Amino acid sequence: MKVSDLFVKCLENEGVQYIFGVPGEENEDLLFSLEESSIQFVPCRHEQGAAFIANVWGRLTGRAGVCLSTLGPGATNLITGVADANLDKAPLVAITAQGGLTRLHHESHQYLDVVNTFRPITKWNSAVNSPEVVCEIVRKAFKVAELEKPGATHIELSEDMAKQEARQKLQPIPPKRVRRPGPDYKAINRMVSLLMTARRPLVIAGNGAIRKLASKHLTQLATTHKIPVVSTFMGKGAISDRLEYSLLSIGLGFKDYVIEAVEKADLILTVGYDIAEYPPEKWNPNGNKKIIHIDFVPAEVYTHYDPEVEVVGDISGSLWALNQRLVDGDLHFDCDWYQPVRHRILDDIASYDLQEGQPFTIPG
Template identity: 40%
Template sequence: MTNGAELLVAALENEGVQKIYGVPGEENLRTVEALRRSSIELVVTRHEQAAAFMAATQGRLTGRPGVCLSTLGPGALNLATGAAYAHLGAMPMILITGQKAIRSSRQARFQIIDMVSTMKPLTKSSRQIVSTSSIPAIVCEAFRLATEERPGPVHLELPEDVASEPADGYPLVESSAVPLPVAAATTLDQAAELIKQAERPLVMVGAATSRPRLGDDLATFLARTHIPYFSTQMGKGTVSGTPDDKITDLWLGTAALSERDYVHRAIDRADVIITIGHDTVEKPPFLAGRGPHKIIDIGYTAPHIEEVYVPDIAVAGDVSSSLFRLGNRLEGQLPNASALLGMRDDIQARTLAGSDATTFPPTPQRVVADVRAVMPDDGIVALDNGMYKIWFARNYRTAVSNTLLLDNALATMGAGLPSAMMAAILYPDRRVLAVCGDGGFMMNSQELETAVRLGLNMVVLVLRDDAYGMIRWKQAVDELPDFGLTFGNPDFVKYAEAYGARGTAVSRTEDLVPALNAAFEGGGVHLVTVPVDYSVNVRVLVEELRDQLDWADDEGEA
């Protein structure tokens, strides 16, 4: 006889789920047993937060929801940060939590938290399953909601007694694909007319361009129009292109700061900015009120109006369709398309300055350059959250879409290692590197054991400054005393070895590239640690931009 937990697992199989990440508990043992007898692999993690980050990253990279599992109360609460990570980052995922029986209360209020209410503001939908008959429809609807624009997490709670309840005779529900709506032709006409009139057009690619469904359509649009582009942090690496197809020749840089970086010279000069897939959960890539920009927003849904973002034209609908139809209206009709392209070489030269520094500890610019040197075009770099994220956003070049994974929405620490683990599971034949600060790494470092147990091939680069480096930088910028942000660290080599991984400590700048290459070539899980010199943060990102950046037009710019 089938029970509720078995029907739930069958419905998950029906949705194509192959792996579930999580931590078993007393209240989800029926679900765990159903998984044991199913085709779905249960990947046991060492903390529920890591399971949620892994499930969210699966959704981000594949477009299909990853699934994570926990028990009630404390285990379920540990999923909350991962739910927020997926919610702000628009990553489809399903969270399944256990609960005490709802028809009796033999343990009174022990461990009981109202997780349905707790998860509501962190998800697209949060609901308790109260009868087995509803399970097939609820699961089908959960997957639809999770993948529907704007994607995100959906939470389902399965109480113990419903999990044990007989569930024979309830057929599974087959989902059907729902085509995305397309933008109105009149709106596309208005957008095309404004772009044709532009003297200095510019494209910005944002977080939503990372959707797998967008494929090569973004690169095709840029190739057809020849308009230079820049990216937001989460839009970085979403345009596939090689030097051979000239797409990368149109890239001006990444807006890792909100203003007054070198790339903002082009942004401030632009008279029409076409934003593609911009999501205002990101820290603003530019302040829309600063200049005379006209903004055309191309997105899957209508844009959110913010103090720093008020589009003049909103093109809402399937972005692939919008780009194709807009390209038809613009191709060969933009004599000023490349007006800002003359600024590219100077912007990039100034941005990349210091990448060849030979001092030890290495500067963050040198670390980024060395990582780029060891990663093939299809290699995946997953960043945790820290000071280095700004440097990778500014300086790291990509040629294949979705090969630089960073979070500029929730911007939580602790996600880098689990995200890299998920990438290594999905792409076992590609080089995968987690880049973590010592602070963020230690927040989920226990997952090294999970990575070793799963037999993953991946490298973890831990940048050590013995401090919460980004906040220390902010403290210095605000001219506050250096206080409260330093800590001690373990011997990272011995720490990795204790989990069954290998470890290497780099003690010379010129040894970082050989150490990373050797780690990849050796296979398995390998941790490489190197100190980093963040003394350049204030000088390069504040003082030089303030004192040396010439905002006057350079000869031949436009």
Template identity: 35%
Template sequence: MTEPNNTKNCANAIVKILENHGVTHAFGVPGAKIDSLFVALKHSKIKLVLCRHEQNAAFMAAAFGRLTGKVGVCLATSGPGVTNLTTGLATATSEGDPVLAIGGEVPLDERLKKTHQSLDATSLMKAATKFSAEIVSTESLAEVIGNAIRTAESGRPGAAFVSLPKDIGLADFAGDTDANWGQSWPQGSAAKACVDQGVALLNASSKPVAILGMQSSLAAYRDALIEFFKKSGIPYISTFQGAGAWLANKSGATYAGRIGLFRNQPADKLLDQADCVLTIGYDPIEYDPSIWNTGIKRPIIAVDVIASDQDNAFLPSVELVGDVASSLENITPSLKVNISPDYLAAAQAARGEILQTLAEGDVMDKFPVQPIRLVREIQKQITHDTHVALDVGSNYIWTNRYCASDDARQLLVSNGQQTLGVSVPWAIALSMLYPNQRVLSVSGDGGFLFTATELETAVREGVKFVHVIWNSHSYDMVAFQEQAHYGETAGVNLGNYDVVKFAEAFGCKGYEITSADQLAGVFEEAFKSDVPVLINVPVDYSLNQRLMQDVIQSYLN
């Protein structure tokens, strides 16, 4: 006998709470323990996106979370469905992306039995999330969902996991779904004493530098950052996920490039000279302080929404804990920083070195294509209405170092867990968020196949994007580091696959690049397509030794 959707059950209550919170999409893979929630979503305003793998559902939810500030939602059934979420949730927590994951579970009276797909999922998820709890009664349902949402979105955002036993999802809910469940409240500025101390340290410095971390790229901080750098004139550098070149374009400040992975960039040299370091929205997971701040004595001022984890190499002289924009707005009026002309010239020279390297790409005509040429061609495609999803690999290092973005969170990167395979799911999410804008995604040939089955999801959902594959038939980011460390490589060589036929098998369009001069024309044609496009670019990574050239200190030590 067919059971109709019971609009009074807990599954529908969860959906109502999510609707009230402004959730527009939910991503997932169905199963018997979570099916009541899928049925409830079918009758809701929330769009249910059926994915090919739970990990990719979590990636898509994370992209929504990062770009909207509201929890992205992903769903999975019990057992392996939940375990498949783990990588996506760990990535979201490391990157500061608010996500609510709901996993099905066996009925409560079977929780202690060795029954089909029984798993202590809440314990499993504690290491990957900020919050992990099970709904054990209908009375606690709204409380658990509300606290999960608040935890995911507050402070430095991250993932929250809620386990939903099958019988709880089907049970009637008698509570109030219209209360302000999950509502967060704005922070104020950091304490005045801390603001004053921070101002004093900056005004006393002659070679200050700002490090912009991943949380600095929030659109909500944009205006405050612009005004701060207009007034202070302090040069700044950025982690791979931090606010980039767009800030210099708006404020007139000097952007000296990015830092990350290997300590050998022009921005690293500037950082070494600094007599005062201001970090804004910086998380040590982005670039270990032991790499850039060991043995250097200078004051550090940390501006963030949470207190820093104390570290031998990162003990700020003062911490401005509170809303980042409000703290910056309170610092700005009192700034009178006298920056050394020589130091400013060094910052400008660092930026010039980055631009000079990028310009080399215009005359690199060899085939297979050299990385700088491909980065240059990719940069030319990034207009104001273009969003970029970048996978991990050698492509990730080259692109992060040399490809500037002109708006907040225009380029998505996994810089915490450095998770392989994020770019295709992110591109799908970006296309849903910005259906009338351009979406460009990038990966290596190895990372692409981690999540390429979601092309079927993309075609089914009617989204479109252009995906560039840097093809070396290898896990090259591993290969060049092994070569540097051991003098040989192991376990990195991959086989070939026909990208054009692969694209066509999913109803997409494919291009095979056979000369560097083809790139501009193929990009122009690809962005006119009504379906996702794959562009296979054979890449010559022989210049990869430049990525580790003159390393001052690195993970290899």
């Protein structure tokens, strides 16, 4: 059994269905091994396209998408899509080929230090330098890519390493589900206390609310206690826009309609929100908003984002715990304070509706 055969067995073990990429001389052994596999190789016209397809696959399924390139320029062509996956928290595993190890110590055709090139744009990366480590490297690449917060990982497999023989006893490491920790009860208590003193709370739902199916508990929170929810662009779908508690998405414009609601809110609950999705200085310019941070990881240190409490743990578990603790009689929210904003948003959207045959014009 060649190393490339073992590598493909490990990919099958991870449940990989498709690999998106561009074939080349240095990755041909891996491609030959794929011919005997259930995994379908999808040729792409350009490596950047392959990376973005894998990126979106990971984003939609929650399982790492896989892209493949040859060495040098093939690998660098992956960079934009891989970096985007890492920034947008989409699980992705990039596999790049490399020239034979016997020619890497001197100037060589299309040789580039790909491992160090990919290090700043991935959560983790490594080169396969022995048949003995193939199973560990592949398992770690997928585990790290899919763990919260997800992102990109990278494996380099050189052409001579792919051809080497691997011991038959080497077998893929079975994936095991990792249970995420629940929130701290003191943090839950503090969050409930803040809500009990609030009059106009508002939720900003980010990418994390989408990834781990927190929609059910977020919708329950909004509908039971009439708390409005606005999503970032990456958080669209966390709550249905048809619900009267939805203020749709927060835009890039500084004085968007939704900003009116954010300005009036006296407590902001961010759920799975990354500051890269919509900069806090846009909605908290004075840095004086009371904020509850609900996420898998602690909040970033940021002048305009300084939460009163950080509820760190599984997002669904945190929202479930909050729903269990909240009692309407303890809450004193203003009724429907956000509805005028929702009506203005919907009226604005309706102004763009066209009748059949009507030319498009910009209102106003």
